[in-house]
Amino acid sequence: MKLAPQQPIEPQRSPLADIISVGQILDMPVVLLGYQQRWVGLRAPLKVGEKSRRIGLTWAEAADNVLVAASATVAGGMNVYYLGYNQDMTVEYIQACAMWVRAYNYAASEIEEGIWPDEDPDKYIKTYTITFPSGYRIVALTSRPSNLRGRQGIVVIDEAAFHPDLAELLKAALALLIWGGEVHVISTHNGADNPFNELIQEIRAGKRQGELFRCTFKEAVADGLYKRVCLRKGIAWTAEEEDAWVQSVYGFYGDAAEEELDCIPAQGGGAFLSLALVEGRTSRDSPVLRLSYPPGYETLAEHLRLAESLEWCERELLPLLQSLPIIGVQSYYGMDFGRSGDLSVFWPLLKERDLRKRTPFVVELRNVPFAQQRQIKFYIIRRLPNFLKGADDARGNGSQLSEETATEFGFNRIERVMLSEGWYRDNMPPFKAALEDDTFYGIPADQDITGDLRALRMVKGVARVPEKRTNEKGDNASKGAAKRHGDAAIAAALADFASRQETEIFAFHRVPPSASHPRAIQRGAGWRTQKGIW
Incomplete structure (x- = not known):
């Protein structure tokens, strides 16, 4: 797909924020829903999002990634590497990025297919790339820990709980942080013993630095998810239809709803402390x-x-x-x-x-x-x-x-x-x-x-x-x-x-006055003023 050539930009203010502001002034729906804005606004070297299925968090991530890759270095620009666990996810993500490029009216190349060499000399890794005049690019590829060696930028690991070797992938991705990159980990849960859930528990326990984000299906609905569905379908929103829609979604997932929609990892009913x-x-x-x-x-x-x-x-x-x-x-x-x-x-x-x-x-x-x-x-x-x-x-x-x-x-x-x-x-x-x-x-x-x-x-x-x-x-x-x-x-x-809470500590130290104070009079063992003892 060809995109109209434009000049590279160096935004001081996020264009996404401008679009949201204009939409509010014109009483139009905001581009990103509240939980999507909170995810994009969470800036940290390592941020981890546990989420419900199909709430559009990857779509919001693509919006942020395009802004970063299109920006000059002085504006925080850098490469973005997206790692999905299958090719369909990778294609869906790169197409979302292309959509955001058009929405922002940015200059960029068409989506280019390419290959990267793998550790196995007889294998190659398929990639999809969008290049910007800033000199940076978005590269979507399959997950291999070796893919990231020597790279620099933002790494997005999508549906991390379903990657075959997440522990090694994280090890390779986190090495990028040494030079100022970022690692964004997004996923629904896939069991309590999964490395994704273990990563979340490590951050909560303070064993690993990172920021956590959590959004269940019902929280997304409360932030307007069903209203956005109605907007796309061109149908009127009613509270009754929203309740029925939520019930139908939970009915579809059945016993798996807690893990797929409520961010509760399965198979976690044992003793907490051995x-x-x-x-x-x-x-x-x-x-x-x-x-x-x-x-x-x-x-x-x-x-x-x-x-x-x-x-x-x-x-x-x-x-x-x-x-x-x-x-x-x-x-x-x-x-x-x-x-x-x-x-x-x-x-x-x-x-x-x-x-x-x-x-x-x-x-x-x-x-x-x-x-x-x-x-x-x-x-x-x-x-x-x-x-x-x-x-x-x-x-x-x-x-x-x-x-x-x-x-x-x-x-x-x-x-x-x-x-x-x-x-x-x-x-x-x-x-x-x-x-x-x-x-x-x-x-x-x-x-x-x-x-x-x-x-x-x-x-x-x-x-x-x-x-x-x-x-x-x-x-x-x-x-x-x-x-x-x-x-x-x-x-x-x-x-x-x-x-583990911050504590305010108060202390009092008696400081003797100087004998040269104009109102100080020595009386016995202490110094006094006209209004009392120091």
Whole structure:
């Protein structure tokens, strides 16, 4: 296909942004939908997009790639290499690029077919290329790790989860970052054990630098996907027709809808933490302190209950708190709240000079009234050495105690967490990584604590505690077979979360005044002014 010759451009402002602005002024539909704009606007050396099927993310990527390849070097121009896992994808992508070239009215060559030599001298790799007057080009080719050796620019790996050797391909692609390139990885999921999902988990865990993007089918519809379908078909949009269309799409995918449309990798229902990993981080020097009251205990006079709890604190907690080091550590905590059905678990952490995080002890409270939980919690926090940050389960009844804690110790120091699927998705991988790296250790060698950690399961691709409770196997088993719900695991994850948050540290240093100050008068051992002591 021939394109009209034009002069090369050096855009200071994205032409795509101009098109969007003009469309808004004229009350026309924007070129890219909201999620497509967010993907294009996400700039990072490595960005990874987990997406639903058929939402047009590759189409948006092509729009950005044309802008980059058509720009001069001073405007950020560079080559673009597209790697699809089959020839049909490659052809569809290069045709989308040609469409965007015409839309932007850019000068470019026709699509040229060519071949690259392969590692095997008897084989060649078919390529499709568009060349721009800027000197840069877009090259779409099949995926071979050797293809990228010595190249420079942006690498787009499309449907990465379906490439035969993604690990080696990523290794070759990421080498381009040394000289300022970019790697864009786009894909739907293809199983929990796939290298694509492992890459996402590594980024979430902080083991690899990169930016993550996620868009499910329903999120794309909320951003106007079906309205765009109606626009292309020339039919009127109605909310009823949109709902019916969404249901038909989900019906088409059937049991595969969670993976294909909801970005949930399949085959991910096993234990999140292995027994060997959990037991390898335990210590017999970290005790579990348990306080349990019988039903109806809350009917006693409050001053009697508080006095009894204070006695318990000074008998059980104070010796442990006084034994904690004061110098060279920073303190954090996580607390999962429960009143009657579930436990309240308070999990302190000491971050040491080598940045490892040690658990000195764990406190479990069962059927402890609200006022006493507040009393015990504050007793511990006030005695933690160099306390910096805490994270509370702020759902339901826990919201009040969390708010009171933030009021007492500062809203900048107490994270009030609303546990959700998104929170689990973002924070469980770093928690697991800390265990694997041995930077989170000292877990009490206790059957119930380790059982709670082992209760974490992959639920729809996200590590969390399932709804089903487990029987408690500890000392209270004979007292009505009380149950647990992974409470200690949530407290531990909240403590790790708190230790990874930015912390504001305030300090006061007394500075003696100069004796030459015009209002300074020496009186005794101190210096005073007319308005008070320095």
